[in-house]
Amino acid sequence: MANDKVFRLLGLFFLALLLFNFPILNLFSQGGSLGSIPVLFVYIFLGWGLLILFTARLVESKPEQNNKTR
Amino acid sequence: MDAGIIIFISIAYVTFLFLIAYLAEKREKAGRSLVNNPVIYSLSLAVYCTAWTYYGSVGRAATSGLGFLPIYIGPAIIAPLWWILLKKIIFISKSQRITSIADFISSRYGKSTWLGIIATLIAVFGIIPYISIQLKAISTSFDLLVTKQSAVYRHAEIPFYLDSALYIAIALAIFTILFGTRNLDPNERHEGLVAAIAFESILKLIAFLTVGAFITFWVYDGFGDLFQKAMDNPGLSRLFSLEAAGINGWEWFWLSFLSMSAVMLLPRQFHVAVVENTNPNHVAKASWLFPLYLLLINIFVLPIAIAGLDQFPSGAQEPDSFVLSLPLAYGKDILALFVGLGGFSAATSMVIVAVIALSIMIGNNLVLPLLLRTQAFQEEQYGNLSGRLLGIRRVSIVVVLLLAYGYFKAVGEQYSLVSVGLISFTAIAQFVPSVLGGIYWKRATKMGALSGLLAGFGIWAYTLPLPTMVEAGLIPIHFMEHGPFGIELLKPHELFGLHGSNHITQAAFWSLLFNCGIYFFVSLYTSQSPLEISQADIFVDIYKYRKGSSDYDIMRRQAKVQDIRILLNRFLGEPRGNLLLNAYENTQRIDLSQQQVAGADLVNYVETHLAGAIGAASAKIIIGSITKEEPISLEEMFKVLEQTKEIMQYSKALEKKSTELERTTRQLKDANEQLKELDRLKADFITTVTHELRTPITSIKALSRIMKETPGLPEEQIQEFLTIVVSESERLTRLINQVLDLEKIQSNQKNWTLAPIDFAEVTEMAYSGLKQLMRDRKIRHELKIENRPIEVMGHNDRLTQVVVNLISNAIKFCNPNEGAIKVNLRQAGDMAILEVRDNGKGIPKKDQKLIFEKFTQLNDETRGKPKGSGLGLFISHSIILQHSGVIYVRSQPDEGTAFLVEIPLLGTGENRGDEE
Structure with missing residues (x-):
């Protein structure tokens, strides 16, 4: 169980490293906007928020007890 | 405002x-x-x-x-x-009472x-x-x-x-002093x-x-x-x-x-x-x-x-x-x-x-x-040090x-x-390699960390802070534009000619590249001290140590309880020192005032707590000044190694024993197989002998009955029958004699007396006795004797028996249609060599040793039913051994067989002993 968690966290780390670096980042860096908000701004802050969400879900998933409500 | x-x-x-x-x-x-x-x-x-x-x-x-x-x-x-x-x-850090990143790195590398x-x-x-x-x-x-x-x-x-x-800096300094240095916490927690x-x-x-x-x-x-x-x-x-x-x-x-x-x-x-x-x-x-x-x-x-x-x-x-x-x-x-x-x-x-x-x-x-x-x-033994530390x-x-x-x-x-x-x-x-390597790579050494850090720090200092001083006018500007001494490759913002990236990027790249590379290679080529090894083990396998905390009692040190007390008072102040010792007494349920000498456990306890207050390296030095032994002396290391060696030797000995046992078992098994084979041979032999005996007896019985029960049988018929009966009886006698011979040869080998005889004469006699038989069977035959007389120490009858035996065998096994037998006797060096060669099927290699054994008869489909008693060659072998000679066979399948007998010539060293 604990080992699975380690690998999931590592996976999330590498995914984030990929998504928040060039060349992926550059795909959203060509200008343009999403309802008057720049695409790059939306991509980064939305992605950042999702990263926080996934990190929270992973680290708080304790096999012994449910800690989410604490 | x-x-x-x-x-x-x-x-x-x-x-x-x-x-x-x-x-x-x-x-x-x-x-x-x-x-x-x-x-x-x-x-x-x-x-x-x-x-x-x-x-x-x-x-x-x-x-x-x-x-x-x-x-x-x-x-x-x-x-x-x-x-x-x-x-x-x-x-x-909690287990080692680490209080800063520098302390962490220092502690990890010994x-x-x-x-x-x-x-x-x-x-x-x-x-x-x-x-x-x-x-x-x-x-x-x-x-x-x-x-x-x-x-x-x-x-x-x-x-x-x-x-x-x-004034802001001064205010911040006062503020920080008030915040952080009011008292000395052994864990540096505020x-x-x-x-x-x-x-x-x-x-x-x-x-x-x-x-x-x-x-x-x-x-x-x-x-x-x-x-x-x-x-x-x-x-x-x-x-x-x-x-x-x-x-x-x-x-x-x-x-x-x-x-x-x-x-x-x-x-x-x-x-x-x-x-x-x-x-x-x-x-x-x-x-x-x-x-x-x-x-x-x-x-x-x-x-x-x-x-x-x-x-x-x-x-x-x-x-x-x-x-x-x-x-x-x-x-x-x-x-x-x-x-x-x-x-x-x-x-x-x-x-x-x-x-x-x-x-x-x-x-x-x-x-x-x-x-x-x-x-x-x-030298300054007493006094409170915690005040000085805060200072x-x-x-x-x-x-x-x-x-x-x-x-x-x-x-x-x-x-x-x-x-x-x-x-x-x-x-x-620059701390990344030493820290990450420190917690995942046990092989990383102090020298590796030290040289990697120095290299990275050097490049950092050269490429980042130094140029800012140029612009502040502290260093001449041409240094930046043309490099030191005009070496363009060493321009701080374009180090090694790396153009086109911002100076933070290139500084980070070069410094970390050299830092990591040097850290790695120096670690591979330097070795660790015992303390480094134990610290590396704790850092990398911290979870193992957390589970079984008593596992790592490597520090075998002793110190006087009094010294420890003084030390704690000096560095932590008396109240805190007493508190620590009381806590120890309570958890261990001992009374330190009754003890003169503190064991390794207490010394380690004090060291980790001191490390909290003054850092791992300082704590090590201080504890070292009052303890008797250095952490893990070389002798101790050797002792541990010695024990390991003994255990390894013991296990090697065991292994050897077990292979020996295996070998003995195999030998026993082989012997058993051999015995079984011999048993089978004996059974075969008895069957053969009985059969051989029964054949003549049957014909004698049949002919005798005809003669008895048929009156008026013609005279020549009776003569013929009687001749057969006589010859069959002789065959019987011969067979029985052979079996008896065998026993005789085996039981009283030492009873023969050897005398000088002419081997050539013996051979000639035996050969001529069988000439008629060979002629009858249309076998080409030839006897060649060189340099006669060939004198040996021997037993006339026995040697004759050997020659007859070998020639009979040759007659039996030579080519049935165009048989050819050559008998050759010659001298070579000290030996008389008799060779009897036939042109039969030959003897397969695997059987060549076997044929001199008792009861052996080569028995396979192509050869048909065995024609002898299976004792002839064994008897010959025994006789030749008695003459200090050897008998052996040379044969290739389908190229005939040659039996060779070598006996020492008269007058050579071998025979003189027997003459006395």
């Missing part, structure tokens, strides 16, 4: 912080810790956000758009790994004093530019609030005694400090969000309006594309990498995340709460930058102070004051924690180890802040906050 009001508010604010700290410490003493919860822990980590974040990010965003973000995205990317990495570092010193120097010199930008931010925001204009005068141009920045930092984190976040919201939603009509305005302005719309803003992927990657390492390894981050940590499980919540904090504090950065550029198109205001100048421009003085307070809290929190962390390092890892080696100090820290706090002020005054002022801050990040990233 009146300067007096601002100063009053600042002092009131600081007093409030002290109140918070006081309350937190009071609650800690009462056992109801305020800071022992994950939210406070996460907020204390937000000390990462300094004036750099508060003012500098907007300044950076004004020139490079979202290019300010890698510094905050990096920590968010690495945060998922905190649960793995940071937790491990916390476990290690509690090396030198490594502690180097790491401390890197940290101090690396962080000084960082502290200087906090001074700059506080003083410029102060100037701005007072005069409402930026850049009225330059700090470098006014005398230091009129400079507000100097709950009051953490509580104050957490409060500051909340304040700076609220202040920044307030100003962000004010600008976005009051000055403009929300994000949409603001961004729309920027996109309509060609000068501003470039900020929405990284490449247009001058950020490339390489730079982005390095900035996020630097921030990933900084968020864990910066001295103040290490201090709040590891040293002040109350519970390792808080890391879980912090790994998402802290990135969330970063996200919130960054969301308004770009809007504020755009607003600043939009409102002040002339460039009248410094982008680094847009956060303040925007509310001032709209006449919101109270808001500006609140925002200024937020910036003040961001800067002070960083300065306090960073300087405390540095002062712990300087005291424990730099000054104390050097002091402990001086003779005067060692060292206070002095180092003042020194660090004055150095930061000096850097600010000399160079810091001309640079933006971010570009100076990044210099510090790059310095701290």
Whole structure:
């Protein structure tokens, strides 16, 4: 169980490293906007928020007890 | 605004912080810790956000758009790994009572004093530019609030005694001393400090969000309006594309990498995340709460930058102070004051924690180890040292802040906050190989870490701080433009000819490349001391040690209880020293006053607690001065090795025994097989002999009965029958004689008397006896005897028997259609050699040995039924042995068989013994 968690966290780390670096980042860096908000701004802050969400879900998933409500 | 009001508010604010700290410490003493919860822990980590974040990010965003973000995205990317990495570092540090990043590195590599010193120097010199930008931010925001204009005068141009920045530095030093060095905590934990930092984190976040919201939603009509305005302005719309803003992927990657390492390894981050940590499980919540904090504090950065550029198109205001100048421009003085307070809290929190962390390092890892080696100090046996330790820290706090002020005054002022801050990040990233390698790679050695750190630090110093001094006029300008001594490859901003990347990027790349490479290769080619090996094991396998704590009792040291008492009193003060010893007595249920000598357990206990107060390297030296043995002496190491060797030898012996046993078993099995084979042969032989016996008896019986029961049988018929009966009887006799012979030869071998005889005569006699038979069977035959007489010591009848035997065999087994037999007798050297050759089927190699055995008859389909008793060759073999000779066979399948007999000639040494 604990080992699975380690690998999931590592996976999330590498995914984030990929998504928040060039060349992926550059795909959203060509200008343009999403309802008057720049695409790059939306991509980064939305992605950042999702990263926080996934990190929270992973680290708080304790096999012994449910800690989410604490 | 009146300067007096601002100063009053600042002092009131600081007093409030002290109140918070006081309350937190009071609650800690009462056992109801305020800071022992994950939210406070996460907020204390937000000390990462300094004036750099508060003012500098907007300044950076004004020139490079979202290019300010890698510094905050990096920590968010690495945060998922905190649960793995940071937790491990916390476990290690708690078990080793580690109090700083320098202490961590020193402790990992054998509690090396030198490594502690180097790491401390890197940290101090690396962080000084960082502290200087906090001074700059506080003083410029102060100037701005007072005069409402930026850049009225330059700090470098006014005398230091009129400079507000100097007084800010001094105030911060006093503040830090009051906060961090009131007493000496053996674990370096300051709950009051953490509580104050957490409060500051909340304040700076609220202040920044307030100003962000004010600008976005009051000055403009929300994000949409603001961004729309920027996109309509060609000068501003470039900020929405990284490449247009001058950020490339390489730079982005390095900035996020630097921030990933900084968020864990910066001295103040290490201090709040590891040293002040109350519970390792808080890391879980912090790994998402802290990135969330970063996200919130960054969301308004770009809007504020755009607003600043939009409102002040002339460039009248410094982008680094847009956060303040925007509310001032709209006449919101109270808001500006609140925002200024937020910036003040961001800067002070960083300065306090960073300087405390540095002062712990300087005291424990730099000054104390050097002091402990001086003779005067060692002779001075009594007196309280904890006072002196605090003194060292206070002095180092003042020194660090004055150095930061000096850097600010000399160079810091001309640079933006971010570009100076990044210099510090790059310095701290030099710790990455030693720390990461230290907790995952046991083979990493002290020499590797030392040389890697030195190389990385050297390149850092050469490529980053040095050029800033050039621009401050401390070093001639041609040094930058043409390199030292005109060597272009060594130009600090284009080291080794690397063009086209920004100087932070290239400095980070080269310094880390050399750092990692040297760390790795030197580690591979150097060896570790026993202490290094045991420390490496603890660091890498910390979870193993946590489970079975008694497992690592490697330190076998003894010391006098009295000495320990004195030592503790000296370094921790008497009350705390007694407290520690009492705690030990209680947990171990012993009375130390009854004991003269303290065992290894107590010595280790004292050392880890001392390490908390004065660092691992210093504690090692001090404990070493009162203990009898060095940690794991060489002899002990040898003893352990010896034991291991003995065990290995024992197991090898066992292994040998077992192979021997196996071999014996195999031999026994073989012998058993042989016996079985012999048994089978004997059974076969008996069957054969019985059959051979029955054949003549049957014919004798039949013929005799015919003669008896048939009267009037013709005379010649009777004659013929009688001849057969006689010959069959003779055959019977012969067979029986042979069997008897065998027994005789075997039982009384020594009873023969050998006499000189002519072997040629014997051979000729035997040959001529069989000539008729060969003629009858139409076998070509030939006898050749060279150099007769051939005299040997022998038994006439026995030798004759051998020759007859061999020739009979040849007759039996030669080619049935065109048989040919050659008998040859000659002399060769000392030997008489008799060769009897036939042209039969030959004998397969595997049977050639077997045929001289008792009862052997070659019996296969092609050869048909055996024709002899199976004793002939065995008898011959026995006889020849009695003549000190040999008998052997040479044969190839289908090329006939040659039997050879060699007997020593008369007069040679072999026979003389027998003659007597």
